[in-house]
Amino acid sequence: MKDLDFLRRRRSxxxxxxxxxxxxxxxxxxxxxxSVRVPDHGKLxxxxxxxxxxxxxxxxxxxxxxxxxxxxxxSPAAAVEKDRRRFSHAPxxxxxxxxxxxxxxxxxxxxxxxxxxxxxxxxxxxQALGFGAQWLTGWPAYDAVVKARLGIxxxxxxxxxxxxxxxxxxxxxxxxxxxxxLLTDWAP
Ligand SMILES: Cc1cc2nc3c(=O)[nH]c(=O)nc-3n(C[C@H](O)[C@H](O)[C@H](O)COP(=O)(O)O)c2cc1C
Numbered sequence: 094m095k096d097l098d099f100l101r102r103r104r105s106x107x108x109x110x111x112x113x114x115x116x117x118x119x120x121x122x123x124x125x126x127x128s129v130r131v132p133d134h135g136k137l138x139x140x141x142x143x144x145x146x147x148x149x150x151x152x153x154x155x156x157x158x159x160x161x162x163x164x165x166x167x168s169p170a171a172a173v174e175k176d177r178r179r180f181s182h183a184p185x186x187x188x189x190x191x192x193x194x195x196x197x198x199x200x201x202x203x204x205x206x207x208x209x210x211x212x213x214x215x216x217x218x219x220q221a222l223g224f225g226a227q228w229l230t231g232w233p234a235y236d237a238v239v240k241a242r243l244g245i246x247x248x249x250x251x252x253x254x255x256x257x258x259x260x261x262x263x264x265x266x267x268x269x270x271x272x273x274x275l276l277t278d279w280a281p
Pocket of ligand 1: 103104105106107227228229230231252253267
């Protein structure tokens with residue numbers, strides 16, 4: 094089963110453990126180029142990317158912290174600080190944005206799933222390039238004000254912020270389900 098080693102070794106690295114160096118612009122280009130090779134029923138390309146890097150990460154953190162306080166003025170200082178630093182750890186955050194075609198014969202669920210596959214391809218690709226990565230959403234992904242400031246339309250949604258960088262320490266493994274417990278054989 095050596096062929097499956099890559100999948101067996103795949104794991105996320107918490108974004109707070111990610112730092113410099115991040116992928117070069119060429120590596121990001123290559124990562125994106127391969128990550129669009131996902132199943133996409135109807136070839137609708139129901140997703141797009143938004144890159145957040147450099148100073149823009151800190152600016153987004155400030156914006157998110159301010160919005161968090163607006164949502165909850167009683168928010169504890171630690172939560173506000175966590176929001177401020179949310180995008181500041183990994184050098185590059187690739188946002189996968191779903192842009193669905195409603196009413197198409199390909200159901201919206203399938204279009205969303207295709208975008209989820211893009212997120213997972215980015216995780217795997219980042220790891221294959223020797224980086225750590227984590228797929229995060231959190232409340233900012235669903236907040237109308239943050240979305241608008243990111244230039245994400247009301248008809249679009251954030252499927253994930255994929256944080257990519259170099260892992261400072263080895264990522265902890267987590268308990269995985271035993272697939273055999275999840276499997277039944279259908280019988281007519
Ligand atoms: C759509 C989606 C959103 C997620 N958002 C968060 C999040 O906001 N915060 C978080 O701690 N983990 C989040 N996760 C979980 C992490 O991406 C990741 O699965 C977890 O750190 C375990 O890593 P693993 O990939 O090694 O299983 C999310 C996962 C998915 C699929």
